[in-house]
Amino acid sequence: MSLGQISQRAGEWLRGAGPQSEVVISSRIRLARNLAGFPFVGRASKAQQQEVVQRCQEEVMSGRLGAGLIWVDLTQSTALDRQLLVERQLASRQHVKATLDLPRAVAIGADETFAIMVNEEDHLRVQVLRSGMQVGDAFAQINAIDDTLEEHLDFAYAKRFGYLTACPTNVGSGIRVSVMLHLPALKLTGEIEKVRRAARDMHLAVRGLFGEGSEAQGDLYQISNQTTLGRSEQEILTYFQHSVVPQVIAYETKARMALLQQRQWELDDKIWRAWAVLTHARVMGTEEVLSLLSHLRLGVNLGRIDTVDIPTINELLLLTQPAHLQRVAGRELDPASRRRARADLIRQRLAAK
């Protein structure tokens, strides 16, 4: 299994299934861990960084985390592959953009249900991804991975604080829960700003599809907890499962019903225009694709259009990203060629359905 093989299809988080997948695209849980006896990444020498990578590789690739893992040494990878990892949510922008000679890696679990970044901000950043609202299952899996790793790795830990991390916001359980929500109706009705404000008041971070600082393209919002100190993992999980996510789902559902009842023409107009442009355009940028796919997804979920299904929409969301597009084309493409290749790919995939 190589990066080349996984680039032709969507991974676990875009499977388009799972509970409440009409609003919740995916659930993600991340843990931050550091090896005891080594300085944090930012303060380690290159030799120490290299040693951390080796220790982690031995353990991660030992077979104890299951079969079929892919180990990607980022210092040996192409720029396109690194970008591919970001597009698939398997590595952060920060991780792949570090100076090339910083020893670091990404391990990708079977079916992309988990990934482990080595020498990102912390020595180990483990993440588990699930389609739909599955933070409970994701938590069970990440706990198992954490336990397995800890059998042979000595993690930096202080009784008073919990697990130690490079950034104080991750100290403690080191857990970050994140759900990717599709909120097109709240966007169309203008209520999204209320949700953003409410989230801020609850000390939650609201980000776009590609994490920190990225705009909420395609009406996709990642909501995650900001701090982990002083709260148990279970408290954070429960908060997401029984408070945050059900509330946002209820708002979005109400807004969708309001659109259906009060603005059905306008709604259908947006949906059919999205379908029309996607199936006819000759040139297209990523931002427009995400916006059109968002309206199409809303249309499918509300039963207003049946010319396409959710897995195809998810596949297009991923395959039209720059690195994926170039992987599918089998060569590097300049930005103008990408815009054309993107439109061609979309027309082909949608015509084939």
Add this chain to the structure above:
Amino acid sequence: MSLGQISQRAGEWLRGAGPQSEVVISSRIRLARNLAGFPFVGRASKAQQQEVVQRCQEEVMSGRLGAGLIWVDLTQSTALDRQLLVERQLASRQHVKATLDLPRAVAIGADETFAIMVNEEDHLRVQVLRSGMQVGDAFAQINAIDDTLEEHLDFAYAKRFGYLTACPTNVGSGIRVSVMLHLPALKLTGEIEKVRRAARDMHLAVRGLFGEGSEAQGDLYQISNQTTLGRSEQEILTYFQHSVVPQVIAYETKARMALLQQRQWELDDKIWRAWAVLTHARVMGTEEVLSLLSHLRLGVNLGRIDTVDIPTINELLLLTQPAHLQRVAGRELDPASRRRARADLIRQRLAAK
């Protein structure tokens, strides 16, 4: 023949044929005449205005101008019918918007090749319309109409000035030549401003589809002479036939070739998006329709799309205007309903092709 019957199809100026119709939508010639012995419209009493209408009606409807003329008494017409006349370019906005009790009328010639406004700014405003570049033919016809009218009507005339008119810019021959040009490529390449400036320097007026002050919607530009005093009719005609129009056609054609050669993807993108949106939208305003039809027209004229023909595009251009839309629907529609009816009509007409 009534207004109701003519509202279901496009008239002469949108026939989509005639010389150089790939750029020249239509040619129009207008004459201004006043009856001797009556004050100009703005200075006449209501009784005098009424007398002018009667004298004109007797002469215009005498049969000497041919059969099949329609006489529309604007004081007895509905607001929808008056708007219909403007949309068909048979009457000016100014003429139909005058106070309702001002005696005035419009006579429409067979096949809408000519129209005569009575008591607009002048007692008689005769216009002849032709599809494509046919100012010569139009001039021959308007001359014949003028001669016929003058057999029994005494026109205000001064040896020194020529025909007298309410506005000094029309004094002399009283002739205004106007061509409606479709200039999408000059718009796309940004060169349209150069053409506008050149036209201004040549003392030509450049207006949009619906005359004075209207924006150039749908990339349709009306170019006309500004003054008539001191220039013979033949000079003005020759100027349009051999200088102004061939030059603008050459610019537009060059710009179209440049688009085809250097920006073909972008061009096809615009054309196919226009087709896509027109055949799928559920809600649409007039401005967007004109813009999309413009790209579609360009596509057909350049042989890039064959899913539609020019007569259908012209028909849609007219039938999607507010008054026509309501005529086709058979009832008055509020603005929101019009936007839906417009999208429905377009989808139906394009699907039928």
